[in-house]
Amino acid sequence: MKKLCLITILFSSILFVSCSKESKDSQAVKATTETAVEINSAMLAAFAPLPKEYISETNPLTLEKIDLGRMLYYDKRLSKNHDISCNTCHNLEMYGVDNKPTSPGHKGQLGVRNSPTVYNAAGHFAQFWDGREPDVEAQAKGPILNPIEMGMPDAEYVITVLKSIPGYAQYFEKAFPGETDPITYDNVGLTIGAFERKLVTPSKWDDYLNGNKMALSNAEKEGFNAFVKAGCIACHTGALLGGTMYQKLGLVKPWPNNIDEGRISVTNAATDKFLFKVSGLRDITKTGPYLHDGSIVDLETLVAMMAEYQMGQMISESETKAIVSFLDALTGIIPADYIAEPELPASGPNTPKPDPS
Known part of the structure:
Protein backbone atom coordinates (compact mmCIF):
# COMPACT_ATOMS: atom_id res chain seq x y z
CA MET A 1 0.00 0.00 0.00
CA LYS A 2 2.82 2.40 0.92
CA LYS A 3 4.54 1.46 -2.34
CA LEU A 4 1.37 2.23 -4.31
CA CYS A 5 1.01 5.62 -2.60
CA LEU A 6 4.63 6.44 -3.33
CA ILE A 7 4.15 5.58 -7.01
CA THR A 8 1.01 7.72 -7.14
CA ILE A 9 2.78 10.70 -5.58
CA LEU A 10 5.74 10.29 -7.92
CA PHE A 11 3.48 10.07 -10.98
CA SER A 12 1.55 13.14 -9.87
CA SER A 13 4.78 15.08 -9.42
CA ILE A 14 5.97 14.11 -12.90
CA LEU A 15 2.60 15.05 -14.34
CA PHE A 16 2.70 18.44 -12.57
CA VAL A 17 6.19 19.18 -13.84
CA SER A 18 5.19 18.07 -17.32
CA CYS A 19 2.08 20.27 -17.31
CA SER A 20 4.05 23.20 -15.93
CA LYS A 21 6.63 22.79 -18.67
CA GLU A 22 3.88 22.50 -21.27
CA SER A 23 2.23 25.64 -19.88
CA LYS A 24 5.49 27.57 -20.03
CA ASP A 25 6.14 26.27 -23.52
CA SER A 26 2.66 27.38 -24.57
CA GLN A 27 3.28 30.82 -23.10
CA ALA A 28 6.57 31.01 -24.95
CA VAL A 29 4.86 30.06 -28.21
CA LYS A 30 2.14 32.64 -27.53
CA ALA A 31 4.72 35.33 -26.80
CA THR A 32 6.57 34.44 -29.97
CA THR A 33 3.32 34.66 -31.90
CA GLU A 34 2.50 38.02 -30.35
CA THR A 35 5.86 39.51 -31.29
CA ALA A 36 5.41 38.30 -34.87
CA VAL A 37 3.07 41.18 -35.82
CA GLU A 38 4.79 43.08 -38.60
CA ILE A 39 4.05 46.30 -40.43
CA ASN A 40 4.49 46.38 -44.18
CA SER A 41 7.64 48.47 -44.48
CA ALA A 42 6.65 49.59 -47.98
CA MET A 43 3.62 51.34 -46.48
CA LEU A 44 5.80 53.36 -44.11
CA ALA A 45 7.18 55.37 -47.02
CA ALA A 46 3.90 57.30 -47.01
CA PHE A 47 4.57 58.64 -43.50
CA ALA A 48 7.18 60.74 -41.73
CA PRO A 49 8.03 61.67 -38.14
CA LEU A 50 7.13 65.11 -36.86
CA PRO A 51 9.69 67.89 -37.18
CA LYS A 52 10.84 69.74 -34.07
CA GLU A 53 9.20 72.89 -35.42
CA TYR A 54 7.47 74.07 -38.58
CA ILE A 55 9.76 76.39 -40.51
CA SER A 56 8.44 79.36 -42.48
CA GLU A 57 10.48 81.25 -45.06
CA THR A 58 8.29 84.30 -44.60
CA ASN A 59 8.26 84.23 -40.80
CA PRO A 60 11.68 83.22 -39.40
CA LEU A 61 11.33 82.02 -35.83
CA THR A 62 13.01 84.04 -33.10
CA ARG A 197 4.95 76.78 -35.22
CA LYS A 198 6.56 75.08 -32.24
CA LEU A 199 3.36 73.45 -30.98
CA VAL A 200 4.46 69.93 -31.82
CA THR A 201 3.36 66.71 -30.10
CA PRO A 202 5.69 63.78 -30.82
CA SER A 203 4.37 60.32 -29.94
CA LYS A 204 5.39 56.66 -29.93
CA TRP A 205 4.54 56.60 -33.65
CA ASP A 206 7.47 58.95 -34.23
CA ASP A 207 9.70 56.67 -32.17
CA TYR A 208 8.66 53.80 -34.41
CA LEU A 209 9.29 55.74 -37.60
CA ASN A 210 12.69 56.78 -36.25
CA GLY A 211 13.73 53.15 -35.93
CA ASN A 212 12.49 51.90 -32.55
CA LYS A 213 10.53 48.86 -33.70
CA MET A 214 9.49 48.10 -30.12
CA ALA A 215 7.74 51.45 -29.74
CA LEU A 216 4.38 50.12 -30.90
CA SER A 217 2.43 47.32 -29.25
CA ASN A 218 1.12 44.39 -31.25
CA ALA A 219 -2.39 45.82 -31.04
CA GLU A 220 -1.17 49.14 -32.45
CA LYS A 221 0.69 47.39 -35.28
CA GLU A 222 -2.39 45.35 -36.10
CA GLY A 223 -4.32 48.60 -36.04
CA PHE A 224 -1.96 50.17 -38.55
CA ASN A 225 -2.39 47.18 -40.84
CA ALA A 226 -6.17 47.53 -40.54
CA PHE A 227 -5.80 51.27 -41.22
CA VAL A 228 -3.97 50.49 -44.46
CA LYS A 229 -6.36 47.69 -45.44
CA ALA A 230 -9.39 49.95 -45.01
CA GLY A 231 -7.86 52.47 -47.41
CA CYS A 232 -7.42 55.27 -44.87
CA ILE A 233 -4.05 56.10 -46.40
CA ALA A 234 -5.79 57.46 -49.48
CA CYS A 235 -6.11 60.71 -47.52
CA HIS A 236 -4.30 60.29 -44.21
CA THR A 237 -0.56 60.19 -44.90
CA GLY A 238 2.51 62.30 -44.23
CA ALA A 239 3.83 63.47 -40.88
CA LEU A 240 0.37 64.56 -39.72
CA LEU A 241 -1.56 61.67 -41.29
CA GLY A 242 -3.66 64.27 -43.05
CA GLY A 243 -3.75 68.02 -43.51
CA THR A 244 -2.41 67.77 -47.07
CA MET A 245 -5.53 67.86 -49.25
CA TYR A 246 -9.25 68.53 -49.57
CA GLN A 247 -11.76 65.73 -49.87
CA LYS A 248 -15.49 65.49 -50.37
CA LEU A 249 -17.37 64.46 -47.26
CA GLY A 250 -19.59 61.64 -48.44
CA LEU A 251 -17.33 60.53 -51.26
CA VAL A 252 -19.08 57.29 -52.23
CA LYS A 253 -22.49 57.95 -50.62
CA PRO A 254 -24.05 61.15 -49.23
CA TRP A 255 -23.00 61.96 -45.68
CA PRO A 256 -26.08 61.97 -43.44
CA ASN A 257 -27.49 65.28 -42.18
CA ASN A 258 -24.70 67.45 -43.60
CA ILE A 259 -25.89 70.95 -44.48
CA ASP A 260 -22.48 72.67 -44.58
CA GLU A 261 -21.33 72.87 -48.20
CA GLY A 262 -17.68 73.38 -47.26
CA ARG A 263 -15.07 74.93 -49.52
CA ILE A 264 -17.53 76.10 -52.14
CA SER A 265 -18.19 79.09 -49.87
CA VAL A 266 -14.60 80.20 -50.53
CA THR A 267 -14.18 79.38 -54.21
CA ASN A 268 -17.76 79.40 -55.56
CA ALA A 269 -16.68 76.41 -57.65
CA ALA A 270 -19.33 73.70 -57.97
CA THR A 271 -16.61 71.06 -57.79
CA ASP A 272 -15.79 72.23 -54.26
CA LYS A 273 -19.24 71.50 -52.86
CA PHE A 274 -18.94 69.44 -49.67
CA LEU A 275 -15.14 69.57 -49.83
CA PHE A 276 -13.32 70.06 -46.54
CA LYS A 277 -9.70 69.97 -45.53
CA VAL A 278 -8.74 66.45 -44.50
CA SER A 279 -8.01 66.44 -40.79
CA GLY A 280 -4.65 65.40 -39.45
CA LEU A 281 -4.92 62.44 -37.10
CA ARG A 282 -2.32 63.48 -34.55
CA ASP A 283 -3.80 63.47 -31.01
CA ILE A 284 -7.19 62.50 -32.44
CA THR A 285 -8.18 60.46 -29.39
CA LYS A 286 -8.03 63.71 -27.38
CA THR A 287 -9.59 66.18 -29.78
CA GLY A 288 -13.22 65.15 -30.14
CA PRO A 289 -15.97 65.72 -30.97
CA TYR A 290 -15.18 65.16 -34.62
CA LEU A 291 -15.76 66.53 -38.13
CA HIS A 292 -16.33 70.12 -39.21
CA ASP A 293 -19.52 70.36 -37.18
CA GLY A 294 -18.45 68.35 -34.14
CA SER A 295 -21.36 65.98 -34.78
CA ILE A 296 -19.56 62.71 -34.03
CA VAL A 297 -18.68 62.14 -30.38
CA ASP A 298 -17.31 58.59 -30.49
CA LEU A 299 -14.10 57.80 -32.38
CA GLU A 300 -15.12 54.23 -33.20
CA THR A 301 -18.32 55.55 -34.75
CA LEU A 302 -16.30 58.01 -36.82
CA VAL A 303 -13.91 55.33 -38.06
CA ALA A 304 -16.75 53.03 -39.10
CA MET A 305 -18.62 55.86 -40.83
CA MET A 306 -15.52 57.03 -42.67
CA ALA A 307 -14.96 53.51 -43.97
CA GLU A 308 -18.57 53.30 -45.14
CA TYR A 309 -19.17 56.78 -46.59
CA GLN A 310 -15.68 57.59 -47.84
CA MET A 311 -14.34 54.16 -48.85
CA GLY A 312 -17.49 52.13 -49.44
CA GLN A 313 -16.47 49.52 -46.90
CA MET A 314 -18.38 47.97 -44.03
CA ILE A 315 -15.55 47.13 -41.65
CA SER A 316 -16.01 44.82 -38.68
CA GLU A 317 -16.14 45.88 -35.06
CA SER A 318 -12.77 44.23 -34.44
CA GLU A 319 -11.23 46.11 -37.37
CA THR A 320 -12.69 49.36 -36.07
CA LYS A 321 -11.26 48.78 -32.59
CA ALA A 322 -7.90 47.86 -34.10
CA ILE A 323 -7.75 51.10 -36.07
CA VAL A 324 -8.61 53.09 -32.95
CA SER A 325 -5.76 51.32 -31.14
CA PHE A 326 -3.40 52.59 -33.82
CA LEU A 327 -4.86 56.08 -33.64
CA ASP A 328 -4.20 56.10 -29.91
CA ALA A 329 -0.50 55.62 -30.70
CA LEU A 330 -0.66 59.05 -32.37
CA THR A 331 -1.40 60.74 -29.04
CA GLY A 332 1.65 62.86 -28.33
CA ILE A 333 3.28 64.69 -25.48
CA ILE A 334 2.10 68.20 -24.67
CA PRO A 335 5.09 70.59 -24.26
CA ALA A 336 4.13 71.73 -20.76
CA ASP A 337 6.97 74.21 -20.26
CA TYR A 338 6.53 75.78 -23.68
CA ILE A 339 2.80 76.39 -23.24
CA ALA A 340 2.98 77.70 -19.66
CA GLU A 341 0.77 80.77 -19.41
CA PRO A 342 2.97 83.88 -19.19
CA GLU A 343 2.53 86.97 -17.08
CA LEU A 344 0.88 89.62 -19.22
CA PRO A 345 1.66 93.35 -19.15
CA ALA A 346 -0.83 95.41 -17.18
CA SER A 347 -3.46 97.56 -18.82
CA GLY A 348 -2.81 101.28 -18.99
CA PRO A 349 -5.13 104.14 -18.02
CA ASN A 350 -6.35 104.43 -21.61
CA THR A 351 -6.90 100.73 -22.25
CA PRO A 352 -10.51 100.27 -23.43
CA LYS A 353 -12.81 98.60 -20.95
CA PRO A 354 -14.58 95.31 -21.66
CA ASP A 355 -17.49 95.85 -24.05
CA PRO A 356 -20.26 93.23 -23.85
CA SER A 357 -22.32 94.85 -26.61
Missing part, protein backbone atom coordinates in the same frame (compact mmCIF):
# COMPACT_ATOMS: atom_id res chain seq x y z
CA LEU A 63 12.72 83.76 -29.34
CA GLU A 64 11.39 87.32 -29.18
CA LYS A 65 8.57 86.62 -31.64
CA ILE A 66 7.67 83.39 -29.91
CA ASP A 67 7.55 84.95 -26.45
CA LEU A 68 5.35 87.79 -27.66
CA GLY A 69 3.14 85.37 -29.58
CA ARG A 70 2.65 83.32 -26.44
CA MET A 71 1.48 86.42 -24.57
CA LEU A 72 -0.95 87.41 -27.29
CA TYR A 73 -2.26 83.86 -27.52
CA TYR A 74 -3.35 84.04 -23.89
CA ASP A 75 -4.43 87.70 -23.78
CA LYS A 76 -8.21 88.08 -23.48
CA ARG A 77 -7.93 91.80 -24.17
CA LEU A 78 -7.76 90.86 -27.84
CA SER A 79 -11.49 90.21 -27.56
CA LYS A 80 -14.15 92.90 -27.39
CA ASN A 81 -15.40 91.91 -23.94
CA HIS A 82 -11.97 90.82 -22.62
CA ASP A 83 -13.33 87.33 -21.95
CA ILE A 84 -11.97 85.24 -24.83
CA SER A 85 -8.43 84.46 -25.89
CA CYS A 86 -7.04 82.09 -28.50
CA ASN A 87 -6.60 79.63 -25.66
CA THR A 88 -10.30 79.74 -24.76
CA CYS A 89 -11.31 77.67 -27.78
CA HIS A 90 -7.89 76.11 -28.41
CA ASN A 91 -6.90 75.14 -24.88
CA LEU A 92 -3.27 74.09 -24.97
CA GLU A 93 -3.62 71.95 -21.85
CA MET A 94 -6.46 70.05 -23.55
CA TYR A 95 -4.60 69.18 -26.74
CA GLY A 96 -5.49 72.49 -28.34
CA VAL A 97 -9.28 72.16 -28.32
CA ASP A 98 -12.24 72.81 -26.01
CA ASN A 99 -13.94 69.43 -26.65
CA LYS A 100 -17.18 71.14 -27.69
CA PRO A 101 -19.05 70.62 -30.97
CA THR A 102 -18.78 74.34 -31.71
CA SER A 103 -17.26 77.01 -29.51
CA PRO A 104 -19.15 79.83 -27.77
CA GLY A 105 -17.75 83.23 -28.67
CA HIS A 106 -18.66 86.88 -28.11
CA LYS A 107 -21.95 87.15 -26.20
CA GLY A 108 -22.09 83.36 -26.10
CA GLN A 109 -22.74 83.07 -29.82
CA LEU A 110 -21.98 79.67 -31.30
CA GLY A 111 -20.02 79.22 -34.48
CA VAL A 112 -21.09 76.67 -37.08
CA ARG A 113 -17.81 74.76 -37.25
CA ASN A 114 -15.77 72.81 -34.75
CA SER A 115 -12.58 74.38 -33.38
CA PRO A 116 -9.69 72.17 -34.57
CA THR A 117 -6.52 71.67 -32.57
CA VAL A 118 -3.67 74.15 -32.95
CA TYR A 119 -1.10 71.47 -32.19
CA ASN A 120 0.76 70.62 -35.40
CA ALA A 121 -1.61 72.96 -37.30
CA ALA A 122 1.36 74.82 -38.77
CA GLY A 123 2.16 71.70 -40.76
CA HIS A 124 -1.16 71.78 -42.62
CA PHE A 125 -1.17 72.92 -46.23
CA ALA A 126 -4.03 75.34 -45.50
CA GLN A 127 -5.97 76.61 -42.50
CA PHE A 128 -9.63 76.44 -41.44
CA TRP A 129 -11.94 73.63 -42.48
CA ASP A 130 -12.51 75.32 -45.84
CA GLY A 131 -8.86 76.22 -46.40
CA ARG A 132 -9.53 79.93 -46.72
CA GLU A 133 -6.17 80.96 -45.25
CA PRO A 134 -2.75 79.66 -46.30
CA ASP A 135 -0.91 79.52 -42.97
CA VAL A 136 -1.16 79.95 -39.20
CA GLU A 137 -0.02 83.57 -39.42
CA ALA A 138 -3.02 84.49 -41.55
CA GLN A 139 -5.34 82.21 -39.59
CA ALA A 140 -4.43 83.87 -36.28
CA LYS A 141 -5.86 87.18 -37.47
CA GLY A 142 -9.27 85.79 -38.38
CA PRO A 143 -11.00 84.91 -35.08
CA ILE A 144 -10.05 88.22 -33.43
CA LEU A 145 -12.14 90.15 -35.96
CA ASN A 146 -14.93 87.60 -36.29
CA PRO A 147 -18.11 89.10 -34.78
CA ILE A 148 -19.24 85.79 -33.32
CA GLU A 149 -15.82 84.74 -32.04
CA MET A 150 -13.69 87.43 -30.35
CA GLY A 151 -15.78 90.30 -31.67
CA MET A 152 -13.21 93.05 -32.26
CA PRO A 153 -14.68 95.63 -34.69
CA ASP A 154 -11.57 96.07 -36.86
CA ALA A 155 -7.78 95.76 -36.93
CA GLU A 156 -7.29 99.42 -36.04
CA TYR A 157 -9.16 98.92 -32.78
CA VAL A 158 -6.98 95.91 -31.94
CA ILE A 159 -3.88 98.06 -32.39
CA THR A 160 -5.42 100.82 -30.26
CA VAL A 161 -5.86 98.29 -27.45
CA LEU A 162 -2.31 96.95 -27.75
CA LYS A 163 -0.75 100.42 -27.86
CA SER A 164 -2.71 101.36 -24.74
CA ILE A 165 -0.95 98.59 -22.81
CA PRO A 166 2.44 100.16 -21.98
CA GLY A 167 4.33 96.91 -21.46
CA TYR A 168 3.70 95.60 -24.96
CA ALA A 169 5.78 98.27 -26.71
CA GLN A 170 9.12 96.79 -25.65
CA TYR A 171 8.10 93.28 -26.71
CA PHE A 172 7.07 94.37 -30.19
CA GLU A 173 10.28 96.39 -30.55
CA LYS A 174 12.38 93.35 -29.65
CA ALA A 175 10.38 91.04 -31.90
CA PHE A 176 10.60 93.39 -34.89
CA PRO A 177 13.84 95.35 -34.52
CA GLY A 178 14.32 98.17 -36.99
CA GLU A 179 10.63 98.76 -37.58
CA THR A 180 9.56 102.30 -36.74
CA ASP A 181 6.04 101.23 -35.80
CA PRO A 182 6.16 97.53 -34.92
CA ILE A 183 2.71 97.27 -33.31
CA THR A 184 0.73 96.30 -36.40
CA TYR A 185 -2.01 93.77 -37.02
CA ASP A 186 0.16 91.82 -39.44
CA ASN A 187 2.81 91.53 -36.73
CA VAL A 188 0.17 90.20 -34.33
CA GLY A 189 -0.39 87.38 -36.81
CA LEU A 190 3.35 86.81 -37.25
CA THR A 191 4.00 86.48 -33.52
CA ILE A 192 1.07 84.18 -32.77
CA GLY A 193 2.02 82.15 -35.83
CA ALA A 194 5.62 81.91 -34.64
CA PHE A 195 4.43 80.59 -31.28
CA GLU A 196 2.17 78.03 -32.96
